[in-house]
């Protein structure tokens with residue numbers, strides 16, 4: 561399986577780089593997550609981790625594809641999702657770069673509730689294993705960026721207020737975890753709460 565490849569149908573119109581006010585909030589959070597290794601690049605060169613923030617309506621700003629190796633991003637590295645339809649596996653974007661290959665999964669999360677305004681996707685072997693083994697919400701074993709992933713996100717939250725449990729682990733996407741919430745600060749807090757539980761876990765249950 562090749563990671564980092566965009567699988568959804570993308571209508572991309574290259575445009576001027578995004579204005580700073582569209583991404584400075586994301587960038588501040590991203591810096592901290594890069595420092596913690598939750599966003600970065602594998603030794604094979606594939607980047608991981610992405611952050612998005614709702615702009616207005618269904619539009620949202622997300623980090624560009626394959627930017628994980630960069631410590632700091634600027635206007636050239638952010639994409640604006642102008643429109644998406646996860647039932648049609650379709651996404652339209654502008655900006656100086658194509659969006660993250662996981663952008664449509666972010667879209668599905670925004671579709672869960674108009675109160676959701678930010679999404680963070682990290683990779684962490686430790687957190688991923690911990691969440692899989694500790695009863696957190698999880699997808700079935702499906703790959704990132706697929707129709708099956710969209711179905712799994714909708715299944716998880718079918719009979720559940722998404723904001724009551726705004727995090728899940730992606731069983732079929734090695735090391736991948738999703739967090740979301742009303743704003744970026746809240747999402748980062750939720751993430752750090754899980755990190756805290758992970759750090760405090762009994763290191764040797766036996």
Ligand SMILES: [Zn+2]
Nearest residue numbers: 608609704736
């Ligand atoms: Zn991922």
